Amino acid sequence: METDLDPLRSVLEERSHDGYLIDDDDSDSDQRYVSGFTAPDAYQTLVTADGEVHLLVSGLEYGRARKEADADSVCRRADYDYQELVAEHGADEGRVRTIAAFLADHGVDSIAVPRSFPTGTADGLRERGLEVAVEREGVVEEIRSRKTPWETNQIGATQSANEAAMAAAEGLVAAAEIEDGVLVRDGEELTSERLKEEIEITLLRHGCALDETIVACGADGADPHNRGSGTLEAGEPIVIDIFPRDKGTGYFGDMTRTFVRGEPSEELERRYEVTREAFETALETIEAGVAGADVHDAVCDVIEDAGYETLRSDPSTDTGFIHSTGHGVGLDIHERPSLSPTGGELEPGHVVTVEPGLYDPEVGGVRIEDLVVVTEDGYENLTEYPVALEPRAT
Template sequence: MEPDFSALTDSLGDEFDGYLIDAASDDSNQLYLSGFDAPDPFVTLYKPEGTYLLVSTLEFGRAKKESRADAVSRLSEYDYREKYVEHGPVVGKAKAIAEFLADHDVGSLAVPGDFPLGTADALRDEGIVVEAQTENVIGNIRAVKTAEELEHIRDAQNANEASMQAAEDLLRAADVEDGVLYYEGEPLTSERVKEEIEVTLLRHGCALDETIVACGADAADPHNRGSGPLEAGEAIIIDIFPRDKETKYNGDMTRTFVKGEPSDKIREWFELTERALQAAFDATKAGATGADVHDAVCDVYEAAGENTLRADPNAETGFIHSTGHGVGLDVHESPSLSQSGEELEPGHVITIEPGLYDPEIGGVRIEDMVVVTEDGFENFNDYPVQLVVE
């Protein structure tokens, strides 16, 4: 299914002849616009009438076969080697790009905000108008998923639930000695649980750079990945965000578990977070804004006397992150469910992930991933929300 790039055409207006990305496909805008997956930077030129690639000789054959471009050119056609030797890599490449642009009658370019400054200034020196867009136009196009993309995301989240189950099963199988979890005679560590998650995901065709299995004070820092032996009675946050290796689409979910008896405070926080999750669900539908959903969560927390970033931008405990984010080719993409969250549209895939944090108590977070519909949402998760693992 071909994406709809009309918003990109509109963004060019009369001012710009085309739109240019100079990046490897680890830049998801590049992957989406070019339809080409390559490890080294290449150039994609979008014009309303077509999409054109400029790649190294090494990628030429594959780019012709696999990309969605109407035509593919090679750097060597523009004497890149000679230009590189004479002018160095940055200016040499820009001079080759300038000739490629001339071949396509392009004298003015809109580019993404993260377009490389070196290339931009060198293109300007070649007389080309280059202006960074302040809106992430392709990001906004990407935010609305096609039916095919939704299937990819559903597959990734199904793999994710299988790995969450594997992790929970490990916690369940563990014994407790002196307040520490043991499995097969050894202390059960964050690292061991992560390994189980990652192996399960690999068997489902997913990869991931990182997983969070954070216990106690570690879990109070939302970006701490966790390490060392897991402790009974402490909240263990497990946050998994795998990427399907073939489709490149991501999943994202979080559960919080306690092996043994949680403190009253953790129990209270968990129930409060379940209520915050429900409040977010109630607010989620097309036409509402990401800010509305975030406000619904902050309202629940603040009414219960908990601190939030909304109430105090310097808060280091309480609800100290946004309510969620878009998920697709990137695990963090548009839209945002935060104080500046934009209007939700049907087809937006978002996480909803309220949580509370304090190094003295630990951390609690519950995260589902949903797709926004006209009157509400559909939840990709049906994994139970249950604190205590017997």
């Protein structure tokens, strides 16, 4: 992938730094993005003022890094006498001295670092005379928020896998019998856990993984962070929120649907329609140049007009619409930009969730969520999954 590091180069130039250094493993998405490399143990990526990318890796990762990384050069710790330095100064100090030698080798003695940069490394380099300043605006996160077409395709591919998983879960709900007010399949109560297993196995067969998924019924679903457990009940809303990651590319998808088997209450049906209207209003509002805060406000308008609370109308409410409208998705499941009271201007290539919801322990939760990419004059929906309260056989 071709990444556009120009905004980072500008920051270095403005602030007269020789380079930008990341010291982290691939769980840090900035690291993964800038290096084009993944490794479970920490490695270092240096972007110099001329925009070149240099990696420092262990001997074990060297061969793979040379093949896979998006880098102008790959250096080995052994090139800077890592083992000898560790033997002489201990693991921590030896590691810092190795990084210092790597920086010196590239003519760098003043660096900008991300906020998450390890204080151990920062202070160690300072003790060795380097200037280390935190880049507080998150320029790499900002670069990452504008997806290339290639990236949007990867997110779309993960979202397709997500749709297969949602269909598998919806199919189980649709096919269940209702006995004594609960969902039953093959003589056993259908549970949140059973649906999650089906979702995970489906994702796995599509090359995706997920740490967690939400299948929350009734009062569980009224807490947006509750993962859900136990038997699924008839007449109660079942919130299914799936956010898988492609194991190869690292890009996430994100989608939520709410289903009811049996007869929903009138209030529940009304809440579903209000949520759907808020959802559609948000989509209509999205385009490049509009602020994320405006999209969120449009959602709050719909929900408040329908007589429900939002965090805008009552900052301390724990019922109604009690989260933001959406967030960026990419190599992180939560990244820039945001569709929230603080959301700034949307730009083409921003990939965001749109996920209004209504919550009340008395009624349960309702949430509808798609994933879209912002375009000059609107959005392209990366989700092709129908929106309906009644589950279809799949």
